[in-house]
Amino acid sequence: MRIPVIAGNWKMFNTVGESLALVRDLKAQVADAQGVQIVVAPVFTAIHAVAAELKGSNIAVSSQDVYWEETGAFTGEVGPAMLKDAGCAYAIIGHSERRQFFGETDDTVNKKVKAALKAGLIPIMCVGELLEEREAGKTMQVVEKQVKGGITGISSDDIAKIIIAYEPVWAIGTGKTATPAQAQEVHKAIRALIAALAGTQVAVGLRILYGGSVKADNVDVLMREEDIDGALVGGASLKADSFARIVKFSK
Ligand code: PEP
Numbered sequence: 001m002r003i004p005v006i007a008g009n010w011k012m013f014n015t016v017g018e019s020l021a022l023v024r025d026l027k028a029q030v031a032d033a034q035g036v037q038i039v040v041a042p043v044f045t046a047i048h049a050v051a052a053e054l055k056g057s058n059i060a061v062s063s064q065d066v067y068w069e070e071t072g073a074f075t076g077e078v079g080p081a082m083l084k085d086a087g088c089a090y091a092i093i094g095h096s097e098r099r100q101f102f103g104e105t106d107d108t109v110n111k112k113v114k115a116a117l118k119a120g121l122i123p124i125m126c127v128g129e130l131l132e133e134r135e136a137g138k139t140m141q142v143v144e145k146q147v148k149g150g151i152t153g154i155s156s157d158d159i160a161k162i163i164i165a166y167e168p169v170w171a172i173g174t175g176k177t178a179t180p181a182q183a184q185e186v187h188k189a190i191r192a193l194i195a196a197l198a199g200t201q202v203a204v205g206l207r208i209l210y211g212g213s214v215k216a217d218n219v220d221v222l223m224r225e226e227d228i229d230g231a232l233v234g235g236a237s238l239k240a241d242s243f244a245r246i247v248k249f250s251k
Helices: 016-030 044-054 080-086 096-101 106-119 131-135 139-151 180-198 200-205 219-223 240-247
Strands: 005-009 037-041 059-063 090-093 122-127 163-166 207-211 230-233
Touching: 005 090, 005 207, 005 240, 016 037, 016 044, 016 059, 016 240, 037 090, 044 059, 044 080, 080 106, 090 106, 106 122, 106 139, 122 139, 131 139, 139 180, 163 180, 180 200, 180 207, 180 219, 219 230, 230 240
Parallel strands: 005 037, 005 230, 037 059, 059 090, 090 122, 122 163, 163 207, 207 230
Antiparallel strands: none
16 A cells, blocks of 8 residues: 655765666666655766656656755755756655754754655655664654654645655664664554654555665565565665665565
């Protein structure tokens, strides 16, 4: 009922030429993939070229961030309509690297999610706890605050359009994956929270992706969990072979 989403976050890797070579290879390898939404998130400079290369394919394009204003004197930022114009259908918002290194807060995430929705981009809103927060037993408290903060003031109809990515920070780029049971526990709690905030129907349809060292050899067990509806993949999305295998997960 919930169409799975496999999204590749390329982070700050790949020139335009490298991006095009990667998606050409990927496009050929996943051409027969069905029942899954495939997304790649190149750096800003490669979005337009990648989107043109992927036109008519089964792979959509996402940005890795978005600013909340449409236009203006905001040097260095890119607005949602500009991303849409360049070929994006999705926008990753609130990735932990942005929270950690660039001052992203629940408040800025909320503004960005609203702006993305207004422009017709699908937000992939990231949440997740630090290792010390997990060890202190605060995982759900942290995740709940991030989810609530990110969707404040957004209607249930619009919440239904959002994708949430649960990415425990200690599992990102570390090779440590949350166990399927650890991920499932948090995903289930997020769905229950959305049910309380936006109603059961919205919660039942909401896609919740897991992110954190997802690889070809662990995607299948993660995807077998009831509340895991896909993956946000960093490192393993940079090679067409491994990302294609993740796209073709088997339950
Ligand atoms: C990410 O960048 O969102 C991510 C989950 O990275 P990795 O798969 O490399 O842990």
